[in-house]
Amino acid sequence: MSEPVKRIKAPVRFDYTVGAGLTLSRFLAALVEGRLVARRCPGCTKVYVPPRGACPTCALPPGEEVVLVGTGTVTTFCIVNVPFEGQTMKLPYVYASVLLDGADIPLLHLVDVPAAQARMGMRVKAEWVPPSERRPTLESIRWFCPTGEPDAPFDAIKEHL
Amino acid sequence: MRDVAVVSFQKRIGNADGLDEVELLAPTIAAALAGAGLARRDVGFTVSGSCDYLGGRPFSFVTVLDAVGAWPPIRESHVEMDGAWALYEAWVALQHGDIDVALVYAFGRPTQGDLNRVLGAQLDPYCVAPLGADALSLEALQARAMIDAGRCTENDLAAAVGRARGEPMEALLAAPYVASPLRAHDRGPIVDGAAAVVLVAGDRARACCARPAWIRGIDHRIEAPALGARDLTRSRSVERAAEGAGVRAGPVDVAEIDAPYSHQEILVRGALGLGASTALNPSGGALAAWPFMVSGLLRIGEAAKHIHAGGAGRAIAHATSGACLQQNLVCVLEAE
């Protein structure tokens, strides 16, 4: 009897056409127009960006649109040192949880600042890609850049950590 | 044993507008709770059924909690199964006696992928899945085995589909085979869906619903996974689950059978021992519309509806999972 087999290759592959749903689709379509459009919960009045199909605390569908200016404050962040497929930023780079002015939850995105200079409370603003390059994806914002304003105090972000 | 009843049921079948799971579910859950006169804070336990492979994203069911409003934090569970099994877990949780209300929901958007091939991923990964076997091919093997054993004819298959879809048999029988003896219509149309059921234990159920549908029995059984080791012409698991649930303890006014393939309806009907006086799948069943992962929970809800409406005194619901009726759940519902 020959040597028992130890392992088999068992690859899995499935192709999907995923649907973004109505709420997210509206948000993504606005990104093509260079607009960051959040939604307010009619119950608790919190402003969500990206908006969600229901408020996570109230389970109510989103209410009025709230157009955000695109400035905000870095709450927490990480320094990425590990390369991965599709990366566009040079290592090391900063990935942050940005609390946009007017919103109640932070948005995850890249920050164009040397790693050693990244800090909680740093004020940033969105830098959009040229209009012809905008697509219905958060990559229509290339990244967030420091505005040069003084850092926001810890109190401004402590509830969002 | 505590008495537990289905007091409310809401469904959303089909998704022409392209809603996501939360958008399908949030209004469904809200309506189910409102229908029972309950608020979110009244719910002691929440449990859902769904399958991450429908959208290809692991733990996707966690994001769907937005539809429930999980704040303050809730006691919650999930089964990677049809919502009927989530209901079973809720029923068990209610037996403990520390809570009275459970919310059960199910959802799925199978139209995002090729469900027939995705279901191949649930098969034996060593000797079956590598052959690329798809669900319809395996169901066709069972259908032919039933015909060979004299358990049904192609006409019977067409009759089951015709009843569910209101289509004439001649047209159905004239359609070409996709996997002989099954034709395309022998499988229910794959659709997106969501459903919610509220279970309440004890006296409180009577405050939530004029005619609670009491769960008098619920049982589920599973057979061996190897198709070649099973008798595909009968369903031992349906027979055992039916026995465990006490189907034969009384007359059955309505039976809702979860059979997305025509031959399965015939096989399960026989295994349940239903008589001619039982109304079979008044909802149309899964052969009329098949929202995968919701279908079994729908059968429980649809059966309960007849009791809520006063049209039935005793109803049974069946749910299935796995290839060729590998796993089956049977639930007996009764009016007061």
Next chain:
Amino acid sequence: MSAARPALTAPYVLEYTYRRSVGPVLGEFLAGLRDARVLGARTAGGRTLVPPAEYDPDTSDATVGLVEVGQSGEVTTWTWIDRPLPPHPLQRPFAWALVKLDGADTAILHAVDAGSAGGMKTGMRVRVRWRSERTGEIADIACFEPEARS
């Protein structure tokens, strides 16, 4: 819900390059396939399971070793596939079948290269067609073919 802005969709691929360990029972079975032999697992009760199982599905006792079974057997059920799907074992019309090999008490799932639906019949005899280069996987059986063919 507004229909003015329809829902967006995007293609998405889920892919895993899994390698699975097979354990000693399947390891021996797959080695058998590599050697152009079909092995089945013996249960304590005297049945032979093909493909082998680690445990007897009726009693849940461990199976008690592998034995060789025949390379021909009987079709217990089948279905004709006019339009094969990309992952199917054959890319011309073929039959899926459950085949009870001589000496086995359970049937194995595989493809039968019968040429046409008319060439398939429950109860017909088929035999293994081996792949010329075998590596120790279920596809070492390329398919089954009708035994009547020369």
